[in-house]
Amino acid sequence: MPNLKLSYLNFRFLAEPARLILHYSGVNFEDERLNFNTWDSVKQTSPFKTLPILTINGNQQIGQSMTINRYLAKKYKLNGKTEMEDIHINCIAEYFREMMEKARPFIRFMNRGIGEGTKEEIYQKYQVPNVKTYFPVIVQLLKQSKSGFFADSGITWIDFFISEYVDSIQNLDPELAKQFPELLEHSLKVHSLPQLQNYLKSRKHTTW
Ligand SMILES: N[C@@H](CCC(=O)N[C@@H](CS)C(=O)NCC(=O)O)C(=O)O
Numbered sequence: 417m418p419n420l421k422l423s424y425l426n427f428r429f430l431a432e433p434a435r436l437i438l439h440y441s442g443v444n445f446e447d448e449r450l451n452f453n454t455w456d457s458v459k460q461t462s463p464f465k466t467l468p469i470l471t472i473n474g475n476q477q478i479g480q481s482m483t484i485n486r487y488l489a490k491k492y493k494l495n496g497k498t499e500m501e502d503i504h505i506n507c508i509a510e511y512f513r514e515m516m517e518k519a520r521p522f523i524r525f526m527n528r529g530i531g532e533g534t535k536e537e538i539y540q541k542y543q544v545p546n547v548k549t550y551f552p553v554i555v556q557l558l559k560q561s562k563s564g565f566f567a568d569s570g571i572t573w574i575d576f577f578i579s580e581y582v583d584s585i586q587n588l589d590p591e592l593a594k595q596f597p598e599l600l601e602h603s604l605k606v607h608s609l610p611q612l613q614n615y616l617k618s619r620k621h622t623t624w
Pocket of ligand 1: 429430459465466467468479480481482
């Protein structure tokens with residue numbers, strides 16, 4: 417089993433799907449939490465000057481979150497049961513990530529104070545319209561599945577990826593989240609998985 421260190425900031429956002437893959441799979445790993453000051457001091461030597469970073473056996477690094485998710489999901493068999501399921505999951509991931517990037521100015525403003533306008537203005541401009549455009553498609557994709565997870569065969573990494581973001585919307589704006597009851601139900605189903613309970617019990621609450 418490789419020695420794994422997952423480095424990120426002290427919240428969920430781009431690293432939590434990988435953390436959940438590892439906890440669900442019962443894999444030991446170092447869950448390194450940096451703050452913006454400690455991060456700034458190591459940033460220049462990192463592969464893409466961004467977090468998260470997965471360090472494998474102390475010398476190989478993966479510096480993009482989606483690649484980390486895909487690497488771990490493949491390794492721990494959370495990437496679907498067939499090639500077509502893997503493709504299906506990846507399409508959903510690309511679509512969802514597109515929305516996350518469009519809504520990103522809000523998170524950037526909240527984390528680092530970067531952006532023009534008030535918190536509410538930035539939220540209404542970037543977060544709300546993107547959720548309202550993308551979430552209905554995600555709901556349809558969920559309804560098409562036979563398992564209650566996004567893949568017919570059952571749980572895969574995309575369930576961690578989407579449910580974590582849905583939880584962030586629920587934390588930020590419960591009224592907006594309530595418009596998507598299927599996604600709230602899905603998130604509950606994912607976060608009720610027995611394999612995750614030890615971790616979730618000890619997890620510190622963060623908005624995203
Ligand atoms: N495409 C990258 C984006 C990573 C990213 O933007 N990370 C942010 C944290 S959420 C970051 O490193 N911020 C600190 C910085 O830019 O110095 C990925 O998915 O890993």
